[in-house]
Amino acid sequence: MEFLTEYGLFLAKSVTLVIAILVVVGSMVALGQRQKSQPKGHIDVVKLNERFDEQRDIMREAIIDPDELKKQLKQEKKQQKKALKDNANKEAEAKPRTFLIDFHGDIKASAVDSLREEISSLLTMATEKDEVVVRLESSGGMVHSYGLGSSQLDRIKKKGIPLTVCVDKVAASGGYMMACVADKILAAPFAIMGSIGVVAQLPNFHRLLKKNDIDFELLTAGEHKRTLTMFGQNTDKGREKFLEDLEDTHDLFKQFVKEHRPQLDIDAVANGDVWFGSRALDQKLVDELATSDEYLMDKSEQTDIYEISYVLKKSLPERFGMAAESAVDRFVLNWLERLQSSRFFS
Structure with a gap:
């Protein structure tokens, strides 16, 4: 009888444990499904005026002085009342709007993901009477990523909306x-502008592998599937093709800039050099x-300014990962900027 009692208690504990595990797993699955169904982020709008x-x-x-301040506030209220009365006697025209994006x-131009959402949102409201202002900061990166970023901004131009x-x-x-x-384009006097060029670099470990009797095999189908490699022996033919691709990309870059800024002497500025704002x-x-x-x-004196931002919902691991990635990117970009130009204050 004692055995049956102990067995019954053991069975009850086991069932309770299994049920608890099922509840936890079910809750996690439900939470995951809920997160999947929810949008990844939302649009945030702030009126800067x-x-x-x-x-x-x-x-x-x-x-x-408090007394002087009271006089100013009283005068401002009178002006506001007069403006309201004037608008009541005639059809009020909509005040121009300025939409601001950072x-x-x-x-990798990671911010393009948010940019496309911000532009899609503002295009639902913006008209040709409005203006879009983009505060832009970038030292460049992957060609295809920044090409997409340029195409997103071009969506604004195609709607006939002024873009600054x-x-x-x-x-x-x-x-x-x-x-x-x-x-x-507006630039601060010491903002860095230009660098209309294309760069690619990679290390090659072939001699190190060969010295240590390590073989490396690279198999491709297609003559130009791989021109240069980090571990194999690079050939003059491969280098020639790689340079040809770089030159072609550079020509496309120059053509793109020339189309949008025909006033430029493109051959004079498309040599990879950079200029500070006043020189630019x-x-x-x-x-x-x-x-x-x-x-x-x-602008705030004549228009209503709305700052638009797409706020992403991130999990804790994603926040740590993005913080680490951002730190590495900043280090690399700072190093490239210093390498590119010695014109800086130390």
């Missing part, structure tokens, strides 16, 4: 490929010298 007004009010309260490009690109720090190589799509203006790589802050503050 209100932010600018708030900054102004904070400064006024701190600096202006693009921070890495080597502001560069505060750098728009080089693929970054300039995107910037040149705009109707107008002389080369007609940019149209005006101004920071994005200066431009947007001026």
Whole structure:
């Protein structure tokens, strides 16, 4: 009888454990299905005029005498009432709008995924009377990725909506490929512009492998399936084909820039060199010298400015992974910038 009692308790514990495991697994599966069904992110819209007004009010309260401030606020209310009365007597025209997008490009132009969502969203509302401003920062990267980024910006142009690109720090190589799509390019005086060229490099370990009696075999179907390799013995014919592909890509790059900025002397600027903002203006790589802050503050007096961003939902492992990847990208880009030009402050 004691045996049956102990067996019954053991069986009850086992069943309870199995049920608990099934509940946990079921909950995880349900959570996974729910996450799959939910959108990966959402569009966030912020009206910057209100932010600018708030900054102004904070400064006024701190600096202006309270009595004088009351007079100013009273005068502003009178002006607002007069404006409302004037609009009541005539058909009010819609105030122009400026849509602001930020693009921070890495080597893979990962931000293009968010850019396409932001552009798709604003195109549902923007008209030819509005303007799209892109604050762009990129030292370039993969050709096909930045080509897609340029095509996304071109969607705005095809709708007849004015497009302005502001560069505060750098728009080089693929970054300039995107910037040149705009109707107008603004750059800070020391922003880095240009680098209209193509580069490719890879190490070759063939001699090291040969020294250690290690064979490496590369099998391909198609004469040009692989021109250069990291581990095999590269040939002059392979190098010639690789250079031919680089030159062809460079020609496409030059043609693309020339189509969007016909005022450029493309042969003079498409040599891979870079220029600071003031020098880039002389080369007609940019149209005006101004920071994005200066431009947007001026625009806020005549238009409503809406900052649009696509906010991705990321899991904790993804956040750690992206942070590590971003750190590596920043290190590589900084190293390339220093290698490319010795004109920096140390």
